[in-house]
Amino acid sequence: MTAPIALSCGEPAGIGPELALRAWQVLRDSCPFVWIGDPRHLPPDSPVAELDDPAQAMDASATALPVLPHRFAAPATPGIADPRNARGVIEVLERAVGLVQSGAAAALCTAPIHKKALIDGAQFAYPGHTEFLAALAGVERVVMMLASDQLRVVPATIHIALAQVPQVLTPALLRATIEITARDLTRRFGLARPRIAVAGLNPHAGEGGAMGGEELDWIAPLIAELAAEGLQITGPHPADTLFHAAARARYDVAVAMYHDQALIPIKTLDFDRGVNVTLGLPFIRTSPDHGTAFDIAGKGLANPSSLIEALKLAQRMAAG
Structure with a gap:
């Protein structure tokens, strides 16, 4: 695999940012990815390498979480969605899809979004993540598959x-x-x-x-x-x-x-390691099989297993 996986930040007030850091700590040497989001939303004192080009993630990953900075309108308070950040969440998804479509990223992995926050802050018109990605890709019908070993x-x-x-x-x-x-x-x-x-x-x-x-x-x-x-x-x-x-x-x-x-x-059978895969897109998309988990966001309790498996599956699919 010559390009990294693009990991969209998802809802900044959810568990996505902290799981991205924990996934990097596990996968830094084996599964390079670049996180797209606002570095302010990551856990305090996270080792971050802000990049201009996703290709730089392959080298940066050894010592820091590779980040393509995308500035949001507001900071993030764990557990409390801020509608001001809704537009940023959507823009990150659009940017990530552009990267995989251009070949700058090998696959897309998406952290969970919070639909109500997107509706409140940006009049989001789609039932969820998958339908929005299908619209960006120009695909009429896609299929949701949940996969584990x-x-x-x-x-x-x-x-x-x-x-x-x-x-x-x-x-x-x-x-x-x-x-x-x-x-x-x-x-x-x-x-x-x-x-x-x-x-x-x-x-x-x-x-x-x-x-x-x-x-x-x-x-x-x-x-x-x-x-x-x-x-x-x-x-x-x-x-x-x-x-x-x-x-x-x-x-x-x-x-x-x-x-x-x-x-x-x-x-x-496999609650913590199930992966959501969208079939029918012209690019690879995986995501963890859980939501934003506002109730435990920022408390260090979130299990990174599903995100780790989603990134690893995206890597295997891209390699194949």
Whole structure:
């Protein structure tokens, strides 16, 4: 890897800045990255190397946290979001995307943002990080994958009410989700024919129509179509038997129908080391699988494991 990973600062009042420092302390010799943000927001007395060019991070990382300075409107108080800094958070994301698109950064890793602060301070018009990055990249549809050493999961629907899932979950959406997942597992993870397991929507995958008809009506026929087109895909499987160790050995990724069906298993198996990967972008993007954690920000209690794993995964994907 000839360019560093770009790490966006995220919400300055959250745990992102302190985790960036702790991640650098662990990865300084093995996974160079450059933090983009306001140095004032880092923990006091952080060893910082302010850079003009991301390429300088490769040398600077041995002795200090490499930083591309981006001045914000206000200081940061841990645990208390300041709407004056909302525009700076957005600008850092825009700058980071520009770096990966130009090749100056090998991949993008994003620290967590706080949506309400962005709405209050900058009228942020996107549901979250992922949708904003897709808009910056000019991509219509992206897919969220949560990954760890033990499991990869993709929810077909994400942040919507459970009552809305049957209406939002359409054949077109599920097909696009599976196709993007298969393509990026090949392109980004080097799996020539990824093994895809698809969960059912209903308990026991509908149990032959006794507990819901979606599996018989269209989910199973769609899976059969995709298999006929060359995908290595099985299902629909009952979700309650899809995530034990023997089942996980039979697939590379599980596609689930809604948020909790996908995220409960991975967070149970590997809560601290799960990584959020956005599939379908023209560049690599990872992020830790946690939020801003205002309640512990600045107290030295935050666990850096997920950010460390997100940076390491971005490095592996870029190298591949």
